Amino acid sequence: MDTSAITYKIADLDEEFDQIHTLNYDTFVEEIPQHRPNTDKRLIDRFNDENIYIIAKRGQEIIGMISVRDTRPFSLDSKLENLDSYINSDEKLCEIRLLSIKQAYRKGVVFYRLCEQLVSYCLKQGYTMALISGTTRQLKLYKRIGFVPFGPLVGSGEARYQPMYLTEENFKASTKAFQKLMERQQAPVQQLFLPGPVTQLKAVQEAWAKAPVSHRAEEFHHAMAQTKEKLLQLTNGRYVELAVGTGTLANEMVAAQLSTLHQKGVILTSGEFGERLVKQAERWGLSFDQLAHSQTGPVPYENIEKWLEADSEIGWLWTVHCETSTGRLYALDRLKEICSKHGVRLCLDACSSIGSVPVDLSGVWLASSVSGKGLAAYPGLALVFHDEPAFANDSLPAYLDIGTYEQAESVPFTHCSNGLYALNEALNHPAPPYVSLCESILAILEANGFTVVRGESFSPAIITVDLSGHLSARAFGDRLKQHGIHVSYESAYLLERNWFQLALMGHIDARLAKKAVQTIATIYAKMKQEQAVHSYE
Template structure:
């Protein structure tokens, strides 16, 4: 009897064997790729893949790759892919399925299917897609896969698009059924060992959003919805707006209903009305997104970019403002969430004041987390779902000057002037989200406001950073330029960020690690934007140290 072990790949030596199996499968057995002298094939989506593997001792004998990011590989092969699929599904894709010939048996396939089902359940997927080789259609159908659409590929390597429902995957093993029951709060005792280390009070939330929602905010959100035109509700909207303005010392704010990206779109629309060119600053993913906004809106602009993890070059900014007197606006991110850098807003405000430049700032990850003074800012954006500890869905644009409607220049929903002329309610809005945001602001005020919260966050961040350094881990943002609310950790090459994040989630700690810009750099993040108990920092560091030590001990040379 052969003893198999099934798990998600986490170690460098496992990944090296995966690359060689990939070559064996899709160069030698199925001629999909050209041969190479190294006899290894690294998948194009390697850094986004989660690999499910089957091992005999230290040898990988079975593998498949799981991936949740679209576009999927089938999106490129089948235009309008969704028209072939059941509607309203959350999907992932399965790729690179290969089992060494002498291990092609039901036990290996069931082991891999368990990991497929676990991956799907934990991420809320209901459907998995695969391009199954036409040579193994009987096997795929036996596993529950349903063919759809035309075949794809070449005559030498022909594939049939197929999907697998979660229900079909469940039928493979009782453990999968137990896992789903556990996720739904109906665990019957099976599978409980897999999550035994989670805290009794539920997982500790170190995400940048959604954060823990205080009970008063949940209660406010659960109130019966009311008409957005009612006098009492209109008055409440004004009250919430006044509270927000007082929080950041701004003259006015408009509420849009969508994500923070929507707020930045509205800022771009306003900048597009200015006659002069501008300057965009970037030192991370969200600075890059401002650059993308500027390009999409065809804004005339220059770019000053600093490396990720480094502060902005303020001397270069001042030099550019001095040597380009026609510049009219500057757009930047305050808290660069990708790296944990907190850019120097007071310094930028003063630079723009001296050069008569309109300052526009993305404050989505800093509002509510650190004290803000937006009194001299032209436009600034915020969102309800991060450090304000409300539900996502309310985007904010703060300003300090009159904004008239621009009916011939700006799309209606983005026109801040329409909001200003309509007492902030030009269109149908969600009373539930407004009530929740108001309750969140009241809740924060009751506990001392942003100043008191900021001191608490800073103290926890200091303890966290010290503990991470004791573990020998690298923090991306230097202390002098770090946001207390976001700590980004650069993991050493031998520790895979996605695998470590998955392990921490199983131990009851929710971190940010699945975003593509984090996966590409092997980074994970600890965010202190919601209500976090200081004692949880110490417990987290103990668990992280245990997992890091375990993975370092497991590291070994490639076979």
């Protein structure tokens, strides 16, 4: 049962109190025969006007509750003779009652979260001791949280209770055990199949969490130099600049440099992200031809070469190395060979390829990338690799001028030390190309009737599935999310095609990933069956 969308609060709405009375009846009349049945199927507690109800809600439905009050006499006063003889008279008391959780949520984290909220409330009110009548069915659990039994059992028949108390000291002493219980009962580990955010290693998360450092500090400049060196080693590049921003910003910086050439170019496209390069080039007023080809068919390298041969004015070629919208991966060596032969500068959007597959940027004039995705850090840093020294150009916006960055060792403006430290650490632990995992996932998907969008030369980091004629990609993605499985499906270009994608980026546990894909297949079969039933009806 997914508990990620459950909220916890103090009840304060009329409709919440209506549900509380119904849940009270279901628990303490029908399940535990503590009160007599009635035709209204509602049980209003005798202390209702004094109770503070802490509730767990999923959407508008109350799925759990617990109450607290501090006015004597307590319910326990009527059950246990001379209650005060068992407790210290100096304590500021409250009584906890009416713990109820709907059946479907009893094996999850709801109980522990309710207790957490309850203790927080009690401490804020200054209570030093809380009393409960703990059901004999859960005494072990109550003890592990810090409750101490006292006095004889109370109640009768199936409704037998043990008087117990909890002090602040007892709770604090049991905090570690309490936290372990909560962790054990948490919802299943979330499986990210997204191009961002991706799963980071703990060391990267800790680097991100360090105290911020001024971008003028020597420590920051040292980390910047380290990071740049690691990036160049990874890609066989010559120069790289880091700016605060996204992949779109990195591509703007590429377009800015292209504008200084005053040459005609060609943009090679095969999907959504190639089309975005076209739009950016148009905004910059670049002169270019667009060479578009099939999203899944063979790459027409011969046509690319013929295009360059036919127009000697073409001075640059810009394309997306890995077209994220499909997973298309161009053969970089082939592109470099063609461009070198015709004296054309090659520029790449390598946002989804660097870190995900081996990338050799030697001979590539400009390439953009990001700190997230395959590099497995956090988003927020735009990377621009360049093959030649860059010089400041006053005709360009300063923030987009890579010469301005090179001149200032990539720190001409305010920078983010947290993002830099995380990327620097992530580069110490590169994620492997998931070729074998990709093949295993493809086999599972195809064996379960999925239509995979794939062709020649596709990246192992992107798997695209077409649900057309079967299910709604939005409904399917929403259902997967309820099970802790996050796939890419909410982008407009995916929804238009009724596609979803599995991105194998960041640090992925192959065993858990394959298990998640099996769950995807199970949910797919179940949703198709549900759809067939509805269609029949």
